[in-house]
Amino acid sequence: MRNSLALAIFFTALALTFPALAAAAGPLDAPGASKALVCSACHGFGGNSPGNTVPILAGMSPAYFKKAIKDYAEGKRPSPEMEPYSKYALQAGLDETAAYFAEQKKQPLRVKPDQNAVKRGMALAAQCTVCHNPQGEGDPEKGFPDLRGQPAGYLAYQMAILKDDKRKLQDATLDDLKKKLLKRFSSRDIADLAAYYSGLK
Amino acid sequence: MKNMTRREFLKASGIGMAVLGGGGLGGFAAETAGRRVVVIGGGWGGSTAAKYIRLLDPSIEVTLLEPNKEFVSCPFSNLVLSGVESIKRLTMRYDGLKKYGLRVRHEAAAAIEPDKRRVRVGNDYLEYDRLIVSPGIDFQWDQVEGLDKAKDTVLHAWKAGPQTVKLAQQLQSMKDGGLFVMTVPPVAYRCPPGPYERACQVAWYLKTKKPRSKLIVLDANKDIVSKTGLFKAAFKDYPNLEYRPSSKVEKIDVGSREVTTELGDKVKYDVINLIPPQRAAAIAVEADLVGADKRWCEVDHVTYESVKHKNIHIIGDSTIGLPVPKSGNIANAMGKISAAAVVHLLTGREAPAIAPGNTCYSWVNDKEAIAVVNAYKIENRKVVQIEQKLTPGKSVATAQNSLAWRSSIWNDILG
16 A cells, blocks of 8 residues: 555655656757857758758758858858848857758758759769769768758859859868869759759769 | 647657757746737738747647738839839748647637737737737827828738739829829838838839829938938939938918928929838737837847736837847847747747848839848847948849848748
8 A cells, every 4th residue: 555655755856856857958958059049040940941041050060060050150161141131150169050051851842953953963973072072972071061951052052152162161272173163064964963962862 | 731730740850869858857837827829910920930930839828810811011012103113022921830730710800908918809819928919000190180080092002912013003094294292211110121112113014004194202310311322323223213311291272283392392293102110019018018218129139028918929110229220130030939939838948049140122113123132140139240342233143132032931931
């Protein structure tokens, strides 16, 4: 009798405690989550951007995220939108924000790329593998971005400004290489490459 | 994300079970206390706040009060006047919010009773533990002589919807060689660059479709209020646009189709677009949420709680005192930040100090846009601007970015 009473008290306490615990914790308890709320206007909740020209931050390598933010803040990557917001991220806490987005699960893109464009892009992509690796996964730790599953509009715009030399790479040899490579690509080639990489998982 | 349980949500959002113990027992006492939030106003601020409270803590009961069944985006509505955009593409329903398990009632809040913590809706009362008021703006009709009687035909089109469509029709049916007059209200008003974007859209339309027509902009302010240099450059493309600063309109006579400015200048028109002076919407004024100016609501910069009444948070265009524009993007940011604050305060925790951000695009013709972006930080519990950045000029790329921005932010508000 005493045992069953004790058990009843125990389970009642358990039942009362757990919903309370669940209620007290929440998505904002992840370090960086509250700092990233402002970003969701453009980059979507958890960094899964629904906009074609806005990069997906969910699952992004923290090293590459931090490099991108610093480059935007220093004006090395031109973007009237991201220059102020990168300073916000630096102010709010770069490590925590980077860790938050890295933890988020990347959702597949809503827009499916045109398959003919993908085929043409795949043939052209052979020239990009030196830096971005055979599957477009790059080497984010070393500053080579993972291109897979990023929106085509974003990829195409970055290639266009890299081609026009409005966005430079810090390493002079690499900058020279990207200029020579991208010069070969027409705007249709760039669109095809963007379609190809946006379709990769 | 359909009818997710809390656990599924946490899993989907990549937040492991490890954080579940993180809140400690502190939440228990708060759990037994009330967890009801009412949100007044389903615009850019209120819809965002209602959605994010449920997203951040699905154990809180949320009711959103919004009389309109459809959400019509004010951003991009100037493009409806020029025919560059359709009102249909700017119109959305509230169905997307259902999956978060919040109640949307398409009724207007009749009154707020701060002492009893309840909102009157018709003959019914909704009790709350925390109230978020995102009421938007109302017009000060009495500031322009003759306007109150003429407000059915003299359009503002400053709340996107039927007036936007009507003003577009008035513009389209104006004869070539006609004179379109628009007014810019004195600061503070909703969307600082909005009137100048509108001027560009009307001027572009006239230049393209009615080349003998003219546009006069009567600005109550001393100069262009926002993106000044960029708009001045944009206006150079429109010889049909005459911009007159320090020309506050004080009187309208619909019989003689004439407005009078504070300088005594009389200006005839064929079509008038009079954007009246503004203040916080009536419900905020009646609930004593406005300051001594009887126009705007002062709030705490971290929680958005009213400085006048406890447990009432105010967001969006009706607020004053923060160094931010009255923009949709700011209202959306305030929606999320106030949601985070309310979720924390209801569980007895301190609200996180989060600064808002602002991204604001203006289309200067049918395919090019300019932008201003503001970043902020919190310093000593106050919002402080870190930086303001303008685009170097107009561009198609900026216009394309604005389309990505709108699909993202509409989704952040209602999706």
